[in-house]
Amino acid sequence: MTTKIEGLSNRQKDTGWGYAFAHLIPFVWIYYAITRRTITPFLYQLGGAFIVGFSIGVACAIVNPNVEDDTVEGLGALGGIVTTPFLTKKGIDQARKFGKKQLENN
DSSP states (O other), X not given: XXXXXXXXXXXXXXXXXXXXXXXXXXXXXXXXXXXXXOOHHHHHHHHHHHHHHHHHHHHHHHHOTTOOHHHHHHXXXXXXXXXXXXXXXXXXXXXXXXXXXXXXXX
């Protein structure tokens, strides 16, 4: 288990898109959460994917009320997969900013 200071320091190393795309791999978010001591990227991804999927479902219902459930489900899943790296990157950036503040205060 990493200490608080180690976790905050590890967050500062995440400047690229590697972990953002790695969150598409199952259970990577658990490793990230333990080593960085944050669940912010996972929460951004989870909340954003829900909003994207819901929006796609509503849009499909408005455009064509007779659309099949399988089609809407597939589009929602695709939307979630496509947006995962972007949402996760936003969460990583937010966690880095918070970690930087915490390190400066210590």
